[in-house]
Structures are given as structure tokens and as C-alpha cells.
Amino acid sequence: MSLATMTIREKDQMYRLIISQLLHDGYHEVAQQLSKIVCVVPDCPPSDRLQKVVQLGLRAEPDRHAPISISDTVAPATSIDLDFDTEVQSQAPEAAQYETCYVTAHKGPCRVAAWSKDGQLIATGSSDASIKILDVERMLAKSAASAPTTDTVESHPVIRTLYDHVDDITALDFHPSWPILVSGGKDCTVKLFDFSKSTVKKSAKSIQEVSPIRFTTFHPCGDFLLVATEHPTLRLYDVNTAQCFVSCHPNDQHKGMLNMMEYSPLGNMYASCSNDGAIKLWDGVSNRCINTLKDAHGGSPVCSVRFSRNGKYVLSSGKDSLVKLWEIGTSRTLITYTGAGSEHMKTTTQAVFNHTEDYVFFPDEKTLSLCCWDSRNAERNKLLSLGHNNVVSCIIHSPTGPGFVTCSDDFRARFWYHRTDAN
Numbered sequence: 001m002s003l004a005t006m007t008i009r010e011k012d013q014m015y016r017l018i019i020s021q022l023l024h025d026g027y028h029e030v031a032q033q034l035s036k037i038v039c040v041v042p043d044c045p046p047s048d049r050l051q052k053v054v055q056l057g058l059r060a061e062p063d064r065h066a067p068i069s070i071s072d073t074v075a076p077a078t079s080i081d082l083d084f085d086t087e088v089q090s091q092a093p094e095a096a097q098y099e100t101c102y103v104t105a106h107k108g109p110c111r112v113a114a115w116s117k118d119g120q121l122i123a124t125g126s127s128d129a130s131i132k133i134l135d136v137e138r139m140l141a142k143s144a145a146s147a148p149t150t151d152t153v154e155s156h157p158v159i160r161t162l163y164d165h166v167d168d169i170t171a172l173d174f175h176p177s178w179p180i181l182v183s184g185g186k187d188c189t190v191k192l193f194d195f196s197k198s199t200v201k202k203s204a205k206s207i208q209e210v211s212p213i214r215f216t217t218f219h220p221c222g223d224f225l226l227v228a229t230e231h232p233t234l235r236l237y238d239v240n241t242a243q244c245f246v247s248c249h250p251n252d253q254h255k256g257m258l259n260m261m262e263y264s265p266l267g268n269m270y271a272s273c274s275n276d277g278a279i280k281l282w283d284g285v286s287n288r289c290i291n292t293l294k295d296a297h298g299g300s301p302v303c304s305v306r307f308s309r310n311g312k313y314v315l316s317s318g319k320d321s322l323v324k325l326w327e328i329g330t331s332r333t334l335i336t337y338t339g340a341g342s343e344h345m346k347t348t349t350q351a352v353f354n355h356t357e358d359y360v361f362f363p364d365e366k367t368l369s370l371c372c373w374d375s376r377n378a379e380r381n382k383l384l385s386l387g388h389n390n391v392v393s394c395i396i397h398s399p400t401g402p403g404f405v406t407c408s409d410d411f412r413a414r415f416w417y418h419r420t421d422a423n
Helices: 008-024 028-038 049-060 136-143
Strands: 099-105 110-115 121-126 130-135 158-163 169-174 180-185 189-194 205-208 213-218 224-229 235-238 258-263 269-274 279-283 289-293 302-307 313-318 323-327 332-337 359-364 369-374 392-397 403-408 412-417
Touching (some): 130 180, 213 258, 323 359
Antiparallel strands (some): 110 403, 224 235, 392 403
8 A cells, every 4th residue: 555545544543653663662852753744643652563563564475484383382481580489399300300312513613502492493503614403303203212223314303504604603593483594603704594495505695794703693573683793892783684783882882802692582672791791781772781780700701691581680601600690670699609610711601591490500611510500599409411521612401391402622512301201
């Protein structure tokens, strides 16, 4: 429908949606000016209704891929909330109850991995410049006692092997809705792969940076991509146009090399951490830094930041071998998880929640084992020997079930899972 064929009422409704979206995104002056020009009465409250309408329209376009359907087995939206459930008795397995179900090998140190949002796929990256995408159900079937011994293309857990980088793979993330994997490497490039086609080996789109890539992560809507390089300035890219945005205030940026970023579940905020020892919280709309937690780990580099599902807390880890739970509203440390490794770690390793956020997992660099704490009271549980013969540089946990992946400099990535009669 064109503007010429729209009725006055339809035009008025369209303008109201636009003004509401501008108010919702924080552009109050622009919204007020537009409201005066088009004479919309009454005033519009902030709303993201237009955004939802556009998303529905884009999905209906014939030349767009169908979104990946989320599995019905997604874990309940449980999350840690210390205001209400400090004495909750968890039904989830602790780390010592997991077992290795599959091992995949690269030709170089394996230092990064990512899990798809529906919990069905895992990607691993290596310094051999290759990326493997593995199917979770196939790995579980292959490790089952009743699984056949024959190995066919249809049953092999590695469903894709991608080659388009010329140096170490350092960053991976799955698109939240589409069959797209983003990767970053020491070759200073960010690449987006459409892995829906089995014959695809090369990327569909590439972004050239000036420094080696450290980390990448999608916005929950999938239209934007945060990129961290060895330069302290954090980049935000529009996925569709590859246009780059940075904060217009230099003081917002970190003072040292970035290690990790993550969006909150709603996408209205994201967190970043750096070798400068700080954790920064950013507004997801204006791209401005809204809070800085200086010396978050006593001046040691901060290795990782993870939001809780309810967006109230951030879990961080540092090279001081400590893991901390921060309350965003008060900028204070609520819990410190202690007892892992040495005081001065060499690797940049993440701490993660399990799929129910009842436990916190963190690799012990000194013993090559996995530390596990009760997330609510910091009680330490049994260690799990990870079976690697070199340091574990990456750990990721499934968002939907009792599984996690560890990547090591021994060239291997191990898939761990807790089997029960139910699963």
C-alpha cells in the first residue's frame, strides 16, 4: 500500500507507530518534532509495536529464509534470583555427574566454541583456521551403547566444516533465528556463513577490520553484531548493511584490549570486559556506556561476563582465578566463588552458568579440572577431571539442557552430557 492510497486514519495510525517507536528508542526530541509536523492527537506512549510489525512483515517476504524452529525441549526459563530463592534445592546435575559423549579433533589448538540458541548445534574453531559445526543429537546417538558402529554421512556428528579464514579462529556465535554463523579471526576479518546449504564452505559476507578479532556476539534480534578487536574501541555493526557504529564519546571506551561482550536477554543493555580490569555496562539503544565497574577483579584482567536470564546479574571471571556475581542495580558484588587455580592465570577462560543457573562452572587451570559451585551460596561441589592434557581455554554450556563443551590447546573439543532415564 502506498501513501497515496492510504486513508487519513491509516496514515494517522502509521505516524503514531513511528512516533511510539522513536520514543521507545529514546529519540524524544525527534518524536516531538515529528508529532508537531503531522499533528498526531492524542500523544503517543513509547511502544515497540512498529518493530514487531516490521519483523512479521520481513518473515513473510518470499525471498527470506524460514526461521529456525525452537525445540520444544527448551529448558524452563529458570534463573537465579537472590531476592527470592536463596534456599532452592536444585534438581539439575552438578559438574561431577557429566560424562564425555563425543570428542572432535582439530589440527591445531581449539580455543573457541559456540552453542546455538535452540541447543541443537555446536560450533568449534581452531588455530588451524577451520570451523566445525556439530549436531548434538547425533553426538548423543553415537555415544549411546545401542548406537550402530557404522559411520555414514547422515549420522556423522560433524555436519559442516568451514574454511574461509587464513589464521586462528578466535570468535564464534550463532544467529538467534537464522542458519547463520559468525566467526572472527586473527586475520582481522569477521565472516558470516549461511550453513543451511551442505555444500557451502565459504562465507556469504565478510567484514574487514584493522586489528585481530577477539570476540563477536549477536543482538537478540539478530540485526546487529558487537565486535571486539585487540583495539580497546568496541564496534557495533549493522548485519544487513555492514555499517559500523562506535560511541561518540572516547571516554566511554576501555583502556585495554577487550576480552568479551554479551547482550542482556532483552537486548536493552550489554556488558563488556577488558584487560584494563574493568567491566562496562552499555545502553543497547544509544550505544553509550552507562556504568563502569573499575578494578572488578582487583586490577587483574577480566576474562568473561555473562548475564543471568532475568537480566538482574552479571557473572564475571578474572585472571585472579575468582568468579563473581554482580548485581546490576547496585553495582556491588553479591557472591565471590573461590578455590579455583592459582592467583595469576595465564589463559583467558570464561565462567558459565549451567542451563538452570543453579551452578557456576569454571575450569581450573592448575589441575585441568572443572570447578563447580552452587550459584546461590557459593558452596563448592566435587571437581570434574576434564580429560584434556593441556589448558582449557574455552567452556560453553547448553542453553537448553545438561550439556557443555570444553576446548583445549590439546587440539580437542569435548562434548559433555548428563544422561538420565528421561533424556
